[in-house]
Amino acid sequence: MQQKRIRLFANNVQFTDDEFNRYEPLVRQPSTHHGKLVLLCAATLLFLFTFSVVTERDWLAGITGIATPIMPFVVLYLLGRGVPEDKVEVYAEQGGLLLTFECGRFPELSVDIRVPFAEIDSITLESKVVHEGRLGTHRWRQYRIRTSRSGETPHLLINTFRPMHLVLKDLQRLSALPGFGRIDKHLVAPQEELDALITE
Incomplete structure (x- = not known):
């Protein structure tokens, strides 16, 4: 029987440092020049x-x-031309997160990375708003995941363009997974967005 898997609809994923301002890709790719x-x-x-x-x-x-x-x-x-795009996805499974990375140019670098819930200390979900002049306003959600792992970039940064109400539903589904309940969870969003969620 296949275990329950919850997709987080990630647009991009990076490893990051304690300040969440230094980013490392999931896989280092050789230079193509x-x-x-x-x-x-x-x-x-x-x-x-x-x-x-x-x-x-x-x-x-x-x-x-x-x-x-x-x-x-x-x-x-x-x-x-003719080179498939890199694909990244994040799933929550029983026991932790699964990061799947498919490398288009170098398929041999494709990898699955598991982060057990036991190694996750906290998850901060932040709703980001960026104003880009004539291009309009872009909104995306960001999971800032602090882990107990060692190294210079032990934490995770996951960005998704999924609407806030759907992201919150994903988190509700995640709460049913064993081990997820012990993780500290925080929500950061503009007040008007929080008010809109309450009235929905």
Whole structure:
């Protein structure tokens, strides 16, 4: 019989330090040198543009002037084409959290990481609001999970765009799992959002 599994709908997950301001990925991936290739492409086009201006080759100056800001993005697109995206998900199971990471570019680095409830000291659920000018307001929820693990980044930071009322339902379902009840839980949200939850 398959054990009960509760999905937390994570958009991204990182390990973090005691202050929750230094982040480490779940898996360190080898460098692909894409940044260097893009920089080389841009530098080459810039050199050609400068050369064409100095030698008064207007046709070359026009082509390289247009290509310089566009070509690096074309190179990045071509390098990433056909490569599956990385996928991360977090599940709560009996006994703890399961972090699953599927690495698109390097499938051999895909990994499952288990964090037992016994190692989790507290969970702070915070509702974040970011105002981005013309792009509007973005809201997301953040689980800040403090653990008793050792190391420079022993804690977990899980971000989700799931609405607050659904996240709270997920936490209610989590409370039925053995071992979850002993964990300190905190909720941080703007007062108007808390008032809206009460009136729902």
